[in-house]
């Protein structure tokens with residue numbers, strides 16, 4: 001078991017480093033195994049956004065934290081794909097430039113994984129093939145309508 | 156002590172109900188004292204957004220939670236004003252309609268309290284008298300420039 | 311394996327039946343605060359067998375049934391159906407189309423159906439495991455929880471997920 | 473009481489001195505992710521006497537000093553000054569303008585100054601109490617923590633804040 005996990009951690013570490021640098025437009029990230037006696041006791045997460053010194057995860061900004069966490073989720077999807085995945089406003093804390101990079105990686109992963117993405121970001125919406133609008137009536141009942149992208153005025 | 160707290164809780168309850176209904180465009184909210192022996196043991200928070208049944212706070216949506224919490228903070232500012240207050244992206248989860256109501260209440264409270272508001276929302280930015288832009292250089296150093304509202308292109 | 315459609319009836323704020331047909335790539339869901347977007351994500355977790363109340367933002371099993379609104383009475387049942395397509399037998403069943411249905415009644419009783427036939431939670435759990443259901447949903451506000459884990463917790467998380 | 477200006481030097485990502493002049497109403501701060509916005513909020517909490525590392529997103533006292541960047545050496549000191557104006561003596565001092573300064577050095581030593589004169593943390597804490605400093609900052613992502621408190625915790629929170 002240990003050898004298998006060590007192998008999959010090495011694959012994941014490489015995918016994480018690549019996805020992180022794609023999402024941040026540079027920078028480095030690692031998943032480092034902390035060894036116990038004969039087994040991996042824990043996994044450290046070390047990141048260094050472009051143009052910055054190595055930081056503990058605690059010192060990252062709100063948006064950098066969200067983007068780092070997305071990089072890890074996306075790296076997991078790269079190394080062991082899922083048939084489908086639901087993302088509920090994972091892009092909420094991201095600024096314009098990061099949302100565009102997020103979208104680019106999402107579009108690439110969508111070749112192997114179906115995504116259901118709940119979002120307020122226009123850039124993310126434009127990546128979708130199908131768009132649904134949810135509304136709440138005066139009676140407390142939710143309704144769903146299918147929207148064409150062109151109909152969608154900015155929220 | 157107990158009598159003083161009971162009095163200030165009643166004031167706060169009224170301010171919370173008023174601010175909640177202003178921020179949500181309707182609906183009701185209460186702060187209810189749970190009595191122990193001769194003293195207030197705890198305070199329950201009960202909310203009912205417009206058009207919905209009474210909900211436990213747990214069932215509220217992400218945006219409804221943020222707006223409810225802001226309503227409580229703003230009610231505290233109404234009942235016992237602060238000289239100044241710093242709000243770091245409290246409007247991040249809010250949709251367009253809620254951000255406009257948030258801004259309206261913020262503008263009213265700003266007559267007694269100075270606000271420093273960190274935000275990505277254009278509607279909130281337009282309420283500001285002074286605007287600063289923060290940038291991060293290639294060298295990892297942050298810089299601040301004063302912006303005129305007109306200069307500020309959408310993030 | 312492909313997700314083809316989701317039908318929701320009486321689940322949380324969806325008193326009237328709704329149906330979503332999924333794109334083979336990215337399907338986006340938009341709408342104002344409190345409109346019911348995250349409830350759709352909850353519906354998917356629920357039909358895949360989610361048993362934890364906290365994950366459903368509720369306390370009792372029947373809290374997911376439409377509780378009523380102004381001029382609208384509470385319902386007695388919630389039902390969600392998720393339809394999938396497979397090319398081989400990745401889901402462990404010999405059908406091209408596999409539909410999972412879950413119902414709950416006011417008395418808290420749950421029913422599970424696979425392709426319309428009554429099934430046990432164990433059968434649904436097997437399909438959910440083939441979909442690696444516990445990694446499918448990234449809940450609102452929870453994306454960065456993995457950063458706050460201790461190294462030993464992160465090891466368990468990654469060993470499970472990878 | 474009015475906030476007039478904030479100067480930051482060597483604190484977190486602010487290696488070069490910056491000064492913000494505050495509006496009597498609303499001052500907005502914008503910028504990309506990781507640019508330093510929340511660091512400015514941290515600077516205000518810090519100069520008002522914040523002692524908790526977790527609130528500063530750091531472990532040791534000297535972690536708030538600029539740690540260096542590409543082509544930029546680490547600094548040896550961080551300094552923040554907050555200038556206030558009062559009409560009476562609400563802050564407990566006989567001056568119209570009150571400036572609070574805090575410095576920290578690489579060895580972890582803190583210095584506090586009021587109107588340029590060395591002071592103790594106790595003196596700063598008194599001014600911070602008059603400003604009700606613990607309620608001044610609503611940190612990023614923390615606005616809804618008050619909803620998750622148990623009723624007895626909420627009672628303590630409200631009794632303190634009201």
Ligand SMILES: Nc1ncnc2c1ncn2[C@@H]1O[C@H](COP(=O)(O)OP(=O)(O)OP(=O)(O)O)[C@@H](O)[C@H]1O
Nearest residue numbers: 216217218322343344345346347348349375376377
């Ligand atoms: N059993 C139920 N019956 C009726 N309504 C319910 C039930 N359970 C939850 N709701 C309502 O559904 C609404 C929440 O919906 P949801 O969390 O999906 O919103 P959302 O669209 O994700 O909003 P946001 O953008 O703020 O995250 C709440 O207002 C809640 O009261």
Ligand SMILES: Nc1ncnc2c1ncn2[C@@H]1O[C@H](COP(=O)(O)OP(=O)(O)OP(=O)(O)O)[C@@H](O)[C@H]1O
Nearest residue numbers: 061062063484505506507508509510511537538539
């Ligand atoms: N002592 C330090 N020296 C140098 N840089 C630091 C120091 N402490 C923190 N930083 C850097 O400051 C940056 C974070 O800034 P901050 O949290 O203010 O961002 P922000 O503008 O609020 O972003 P967001 O919009 O994502 O919330 C991080 O990249 C962090 O590495």
Ligand SMILES: [Mg+2]
Nearest residue numbers: 216217348450
């Ligand atoms: Mg939601």
Ligand SMILES: [Mg+2]
Nearest residue numbers: 061062510612
């Ligand atoms: Mg921030």
